[in-house]
Amino acid sequence: MNQPQAASIKDLPDFAAIRADFPILEQQVHGCPLAYLDSAASAQRPRQVIDAIADYYRHDHANVHRGVHTLSQRATEAYEGARESVRRFINAASSKEIIFTRGTTEAINLVAQAFARTTLKPGDEILITWMEHHSNIVPWQMVCEQTGAVLRVAPINDRGELELDAWKKLLGKKTRVAAFGHISNALGTINPVHELCAEARRRGIATVIDGAQALPHIDVDVRSIDCDFYAFSGHKMYGPTGIGVLYGREEMLQDMPPWQGGGEMILAVDFEKTVYNELPHKFEAGTPNIAGAIGLGAAVAYLENIGMEQIAAHGYELMRLASEALLAVPGLRLIGTAEHKTALVSFVVDGVHPHDLGTIADHHGVAIRTGHHCAMPVMQRFGLPATARASFGIYNTEAEIDQLVAAVRDAKEVLG
Amino acid sequence: MDIRQLYQDVIVDHNRSPRNFRRPETIDRVAEGYNPLCGDKLHIYLSVVDGKIADLSFEGNGCAISIASASMMTEALLGKDESEAEALFKDVHRMLTESDFAADPAKLGKLAALAGVRDYPMRVKCASLCWHTWLAALTSTGAEAATARTE
Numbered sequence: 001m002n003q004p005q006a007a008s009i010k011d012l013p014d015f016a017a018i019r020a021d022f023p024i025l026e027q028q029v030h031g032c033p034l035a036y037l038d039s040a041a042s043a044q045r046p047r048q049v050i051d052a053i054a055d056y057y058r059h060d061h062a063n064v065h066r067g068v069h070t071l072s073q074r075a076t077e078a079y080e081g082a083r084e085s086v087r088r089f090i091n092a093a094s095s096k097e098i099i100f101t102r103g104t105t106e107a108i109n110l111v112a113q114a115f116a117r118t119t120l121k122p123g124d125e126i127l128i129t130w131m132e133h134h135s136n137i138v139p140w141q142m143v144c145e146q147t148g149a150v151l152r153v154a155p156i157n158d159r160g161e162l163e164l165d166a167w168k169k170l171l172g173k174k175t176r177v178a179a180f181g182h183i184s185n186a187l188g189t190i191n192p193v194h195e196l197c198a199e200a201r202r203r204g205i206a207t208v209i210d211g212a213q214a215l216p217h218i219d220v221d222v223r224s225i226d227c228d229f230y231a232f233s234g235h236k237m238y239g240p241t242g243i244g245v246l247y248g249r250e251e252m253l254q255d256m257p258p259w260q261g262g263g264e265m266i267l268a269v270d271f272e273k274t275v276y277n278e279l280p281h282k283f284e285a286g287t288p289n290i291a292g293a294i295g296l297g298a299a300v301a302y303l304e305n306i307g308m309e310q311i312a313a314h315g316y317e318l319m320r321l322a323s324e325a326l327l328a329v330p331g332l333r334l335i336g337t338a339e340h341k342t343a344l345v346s347f348v349v350d351g352v353h354p355h356d357l358g359t360i361a362d363h364h365g366v367a368i369r370t371g372h373h374c375a376m377p378v379m380q381r382f383g384l385p386a387t388a389r390a391s392f393g394i395y396n397t398e399a400e401i402d403q404l405v406a407a408v409r410d411a412k413e414v415l416g
Numbered sequence: 417m418d419i420r421q422l423y424q425d426v427i428v429d430h431n432r433s434p435r436n437f438r439r440p441e442t443i444d445r446v447a448e449g450y451n452p453l454c455g456d457k458l459h460i461y462l463s464v465v466d467g468k469i470a471d472l473s474f475e476g477n478g479c480a481i482s483i484a485s486a487s488m489m490t491e492a493l494l495g496k497d498e499s500e501a502e503a504l505f506k507d508v509h510r511m512l513t514e515s516d517f518a519a520d521p522a523k524l525g526k527l528a529a530l531a532g533v534r535d536y537p538m539r540v541k542c543a544s545l546c547w548h549t550w551l552a553a554l555t556s557t558g559a560e561a562a563t564a565r566t567e
Contacts, residue, residue, distance in 0.1 A: 351432075352480075353478065353479035353480055354479075355454055355478075355479035355481075355539070355542065356423070356479045356480045356481070359419075359422065359536060359539060360419055360423075363419045370454075371453070371454055371455065372454075372455055376455075379455070385454075385455035385456070385457070385477055385478075386454060386455050410419075414419060414420070414423050414428070415423065415428055415431065415432075415480055
C-alpha cells in the first residue's frame with residue numbers, strides 16, 4: 001500500500017520555491033499572512049496551471065474533434081494531450097480508459113447510472129463504507145431506489161479505520177458493487193485499496209474508488225490497485241474546478257451504454273438508429289471542458305516534476321507535525337487516528353465549537369474547514385455535529401502549523 | 417477588526433452558562449430548528465398564557481453565537497405579548513442583516529451585543545436560527561414539533 005514514509009521536511013526538495021509558484025498565497029487576511037489549510041476542500045493553483053489555461057484561451061481555442069482548421073487541430077491536440085498525461089500519471093493501460101467529467105461526483109454518478117443502474121437487479125447489493133463522502137453515498141442510494149438493489153455499509157473503528165473483517169463478511173453472493181474512498185476527506189485514513197480490490201476481484205464484484213483526496217498526495221497506479229473504476233477531481237490536485245476524471249477498465253466501459261446523449265458521443269445519427277462513438281468519447285457528450293482538461297494536464301505535469309514520492313513525504317510530515325503540535329493543546333482531541341493516514345488533521349476542542357474556532361482562526365489568517373465535511377455519517381459515528389479540519393498541500397509549511405496552533409489557543413482564550 | 421467585537425463578554429458568558437436551558441415537564445408548544453450547513457440543532461419550548469409568553473426555554477447544541485443568541489432571546493422574550501415579541505424579532509433581524517441599522521439599546525438590551533455578527537455573513541444564521549425556531553413554535557398548534565430552518 002502507498003503509506004507515505006516519514007522524512008524530515010529539511011530533506012525534501014525546495015518547497016519554498018514551490019510555494020512561490022502559488023500567487024494567491026502571497027496575501028494577508030485580517031492583517032496576518034494567509035495560511036491556507038483547506039486544500040482538502042479545494043487546493044490552490046500554481047501559475048503553471050493558470051498560465052496554461054490563459055495561453056490556451058489566448059492562442060489555441062476552438063472546438064475539439066470538429067474542424068479541420070488549425071485552431072481546432074491545436075485545441076484537439078492539447079485536449080487529447082491532457083488525456084494522455086492523465087493516463088500516464090495514473091498508469092492506465094489506454095487513454096480510452098480516461099473519461100473527462102466535471103469532477104469526482106459526476107464520475108461516480110456516471111458509474112452508478114451507466115453501469116450499476118443498467119445491470120443491478122432487485123435484491124443485489126452495493127457495499128460502501130461508513131467513512132464515505134456524500135458523493136460516494138447518494139449516487140448509490142439513487143441506484144438502489146431505481147433498481148431495487150440494497151445498500152450495505154461496512155463499519156469503521158474508533159480510530160477511523162475500515163473494519164476489514166466486517167467489510168469482507170459483507171461481500172456476499174448478492175454484492176455487485178463495492179465502492180470506497182482511497183483517502184477519507186474527513187479523517188485522513190488511507191484505505192488498503194489493493195487488498196479491497198483483490199478481495200472483490202476474487203468474487204467478481206466491481207470496484208469503484210473515490211480517489212479525490214488521494215491524487216494530490218500519493219502515487220496512484222490504477223493497474224497495480226486493480227480497480228474497475230477510479231474517480232477524481234482536478235481542483236483537489238492543483239488543477240481547475242469543473243474538470244475531473246473517471247478511469248474505467250476498458251472492457252467495463254465497452255459494455256456500458258452511454259450516459260448522456262448529444263454531440264461528440266456519436267459516430268452517425270439518423271432517425272432510425274444512432275451509432276455511438278468509440279471510447280472515451282462515448283461518455284463525453286457535448287463540447288467538453290477543454291480549458292479545464294488542459295489545466296488538469298498542466299497540474300499533472302507540475303506534480304510529476306516535483307515527484308509524488310516527495311509530495312507524499314511532505315503531506316505525511318505536515319500531518320505528523322500538526323498532530324503532535326495540536327495534541328499539546330489541553331482539551332484538544334484528534335478525530336481520526338488511523339495508522340495509515342496522511343495530509344490532514346480533524347479535531348475538536350473542549351468548550352470551543354468548530355464554527356467559532358473557524359471564525360477565530362480566520363482572524364489569524366488561518367483558513368480551515370469546519371463542519372461535517374460532507375460526511376455526516378462519519379460525524380454520527382463519532383457522536384459529533386462537526387469538527388475542525390486542517391488539510392495540507394505542497395505549499396504548506398511548519399510555520400503555518402504554528403500559526404494554526406496559536407489560533408486554536410487564542411480561540412480557547414476568547415471563549416474560555 | 418478585533419475578534420472581541422464578535423465574541424463580547426456577554427456572548428461568552430451566555431455560551432458558557434446558557435439561561436433557560438431546559439426541557440419543561442409538560443410541553444405546550446415546541447419547534448425544532450436546524451441549520452443543515454453547520455449541524456446546529458435546537459429545540460425551543462414555549463408556553464403562552466393570556467397572550468403573553470409565560471415560559472420560554474431551549475435545548476440543543478451549536479456554536480457560541482447560536483447558544484448565546486438563544487439564551488439571550490429567552491430572557492428578552494419572557495413576559496412579552498405576541499406583538500411585542502414579533503416587533504423585537506424584526507429589530508433583531510434588521511440588526512443582524514442591515515449594516516446601517518442603528519440598534520436602539522433601550523429596545524434591544526443585551527441583544528445589541530450580537531450586532532457584530534453582521535460583519536460575518538456566514539455566521540448570521542447562527543444568531544438567527546433560534547428566532548426562526550421561536551416563531552415556528554409560536555405559530556405551531558400543539559406539542560408536536562414544528563420545524564424551522566435557517567433561511
